[in-house]
Amino acid sequence: MLTPNHSLSAAFVSDLLALHAALNETALNKARDCLLDFLGAALAGAHETRASHEAILSGLGTECTATSVLGLGARADLLTAGLLNGMSAHHLELDDGHRYGMVHPGATVIAALLPLAQARAVDDGSLLRAIVVGYEAAIRLAMAVQPGMKHRGYHATGTCGAIGAAMSAGVLLGQDSAQLHTTLCVAATQAAGLLQVIREGSDLKPFNAGQAALHGLLAATMGNVGFTGPADVFGGAQGLLKVLSDTPQPGRLADIGREAPAIHGIYVKPYAACRHCHPAIEATLVLRNRERLDIAEVDSVQVHTYGLAVHLHDHRRVQNTADARMSTPYSVAAALRFGAADMAQFNPKAMADPELQRVLDSVEVVEDPALTAEVPRERAARLTITLRDGRSLQQTVPLPKGEPENPLTPSELLDKFRSLAAHVGLPPERAAEIIAFISGERPGIAQLYATL
Known part of the structure; x- marks a missing residue:
């Protein structure tokens, strides 16, 4: 915990290492x-973006093929694998x-950890502990700078996600407090991601997650080398918290x-759209199901x-x-x-449906200050x-x-x-095998990753 002689950054590193040492089976389970949910989303995403991701691999021209890239049947260097994952x-x-x-x-922490776990041949327990630490770092930092960071136009998955990926990679590499502090400093100066990329039909939002995974891996590599960072990259006069938010809550x-x-x-x-939707x-x-609406x-x-x-x-x-998923x-x-909001409802064929377009033009979204006041306790x-x-039907969630x-x-x-695995063409027995690895029934998650 923070003491008068302890910088905010040093306390953050110390507390993460203490958490790492004290994790129980509930957290690891x-x-x-989270790992299973990540794999479903990532495999389906890779399936949908195969052509563009293969073009990125070709354009980078990397000759290092140390690790696997999820869903592509390809190999790449560690940083590129993290980016594409x-x-x-x-x-x-x-x-x-x-x-x-x-x-x-998950899109930053686990994306970075899986290729690193493969490269280092780590055991399942070490990987799971690193996942928990990465989530802790990303989420606690995000809570300390939100909502001010969002109001400034930063995307937390790019900024705080980079810190989570770096801290998880650092503990997976067995870094001591000095090394992990350097890793934090490098990650903080790389932390980036703009919400502008979800506007005007842009489909660059996923890049924020990818670059955060890449930067987390790079930061952990720098931490291992022996560079020295500032004493307080978080709480300093030009530290990350003040840069990201006008109203940081370091506590x-x-x-x-x-x-x-x-x-x-x-x-x-459960739905293939932005969580705010x-x-x-x-x-x-x-309402559709209860009233049997057409x-x-x-x-x-x-x-x-x-x-x-709004x-x-x-x-x-x-x-x-991409724009539809944000709307x-x-x-x-x-x-x-369609009575669903799965991947199939966010494709060009569905978007062109005449009845959908007719109703779309009539949907109005407005802010209710009373509901705003309940955030984040509720998101209603x-x-x-x-x-x-002439009838009117109403439902609140x-x-x-x-x-x-x-x-x-x-x-x-x-x-x-299972649904996402089927979407990418995996047979049921292969999906069952993946579930067995992730559940712990079969050891060797890093080896499993290499086959995906």
Whole structure:
């Protein structure tokens, strides 16, 4: 914990090392769940982006092929593998996240750790412990700088995700406190990622996750070499917390070790859209199923929700699939039209559906200050559907499915993975084999990664 003679950065490193030494089986089992969820999202993302990722591999012209790249059947150097793994994991908006930190830790932390674990042939326990530490670092830092960081235009998955990836890689390499401090300093000066890349039809958002994984691996490499960083890269006059936010809360970093590991607070996504769209999607599906609605009956839709779910997510004109995943109006219209919000509802064929387009034009998203006031305790949406016969239907969702207070069941988590595995063409027996490795029934997760 922080003392008068202890810098914020040094306390952060010390607390992470203490956490690493004290982890119990409950936390490690949670890391197994996160790893399985990551693999499903990353394999499906790699399947959808194969052509562009193969072009990146070709363009970089790397001759070092030490590690595997998820879902491509290819090998690359350590940094490129981390980059592409992170991009794949975040591509379909199906990776995990944390509502208090507004960060996607798995897409950076696990993306970096898997190729490093393969290269170093580490055991399963070491990998799982590093995952928990990486989630802790990314989430606690994000909680210390949000929401000010988001208001400044930074993407937490790029900024805080880089710190999480670096700290997890550092502990996997067995770094002592001095080495891990240098790793932190290098990661902090690389931490980057702009929310501008989700605007105007841009599909660069996944790059923020990929570059964070890459930078985390690079930072850990630098930490091993023996460079010296500043005493307090977090709390200094021009330290990371002040750069990222006008309203930092450094005290949130002191919660490491005082509260349950932050990995227990993550959400798992049941829908293939930005998490801010999920309460409205869920409310739509509840009404559609309960009232047996046909989209032809719908005249207009209004979504009242919290402020952060309006800004950047209220657009009705969607320019491509990436833009559609960021749009609450599109997500609601797709859920009404198809009764689902899976990958199949966010593709060009679905986007061109005439009835979906008709309802999309009628969806209005507005902020409700009362709902904004409840964030982050709740992330709610109140949906009102007006039918052509004049009736009005309403549904409120305070916290969508997948939050720790409203979790996916173990069987739902397995079903999500199996569905994504089937999407990429893996036979059921291969999916079962992957589940056996991740669950601990069969040891050798790093070796499994090499075959994916």
